[in-house]
Amino acid sequence: MSEIRVASRYAKSLLELAQEKDVLEKVNEDMKLFSKTVAQNRDLQLLLQNPIVKADKKLAVINALFKGKVDSMTLAFFDIVARKNRESLLEFIATEFERQYNLYKGIQKAKVTSAVPLTPALREELGRRLVAQTGKTIELEENVDPSLIGGFVLRVGDKQIDSSVKYNLRKLKNNFKDNSYITKI
Template identity: 55%
Template sequence: MSVGIVAARYAKSLIELAKEQNVVEAVYADMKLFLDTAHQNRGLMLALKSPVVRHEKKLAILKAIFFERVNPVSYSIFTIITKKNRESILDAIAEEFITAYDEYRGIQKATVITTTPLTEELRKQFNKIVADATGKTVELEEKVDPSLIGGYLLRVNDRQIDASIKSRLNELKLQFAN
């Protein structure tokens, strides 16, 4: 079974448990904390993914880092995952949980890439475009990439609108090459 499917199942179970225990927000914060820690400390994920490091040692590492800092529901998933020998996918489970949380809260994440920082008016327009298309509350991530030359690139899930001058120039280049 693929990592994504397994991670999604664990994340779904975790969000259901968090709903039952009325700690969804706390578990969400804990999953973000875990991902931030894993991204900042490459050694943590290397240890969790290592077949050489014993599962008891991996659980001890997780306990030392997170036991005092996270909700008991979040820590219980660390324990369960480690006992099931799936600690190598804890980062994928945390990412899937965050996706499930966004779905639960009706949040749609979108990324807009422009050549200059967005004005408040443009930000509202992009929010409206995504909100109208998805019917959800929009969480817009803004990035600046001067190599686009002009225009924008808007990504929502696996969909992308490329209205950049860079892509238009590349299309013209391809047309002239033929």
């Protein structure tokens, strides 16, 4: 069974249990904290993936890092995953949990990259339009990339709208290259 399918099953089980115990929001925050911690700490990531280090040692490190910071149910979940020797999947489980949580709550992630930071009015307008188009709550991630010169690149799910000056200049340049035979006549 593939890692993603196994991670999906664990994430689904955790989501359902968290709903049942009425701690879904807390567990969601815990899984975000776990993902962030692993992403920022390469040593922890390597430790979890290392097949030589025993599961109880990995669990001890996880407990040392997260005990008192996460819900007791989240710690118990980490324990179960470690006892099943699946701790190398915890990073995938956390990512899959967030995906399933967003699906359950009707949250759509969107990423906008612009040449300059968005003004609050523009941010609000963009959020309103995305809500109208998707019918979902929008979680907007903003990035600034001065190389775009102007405009923005918006990514929602698997769709991308590139309205940047950089893209339009590149398109114009390619059109000139394609039409260069006209100048030879």
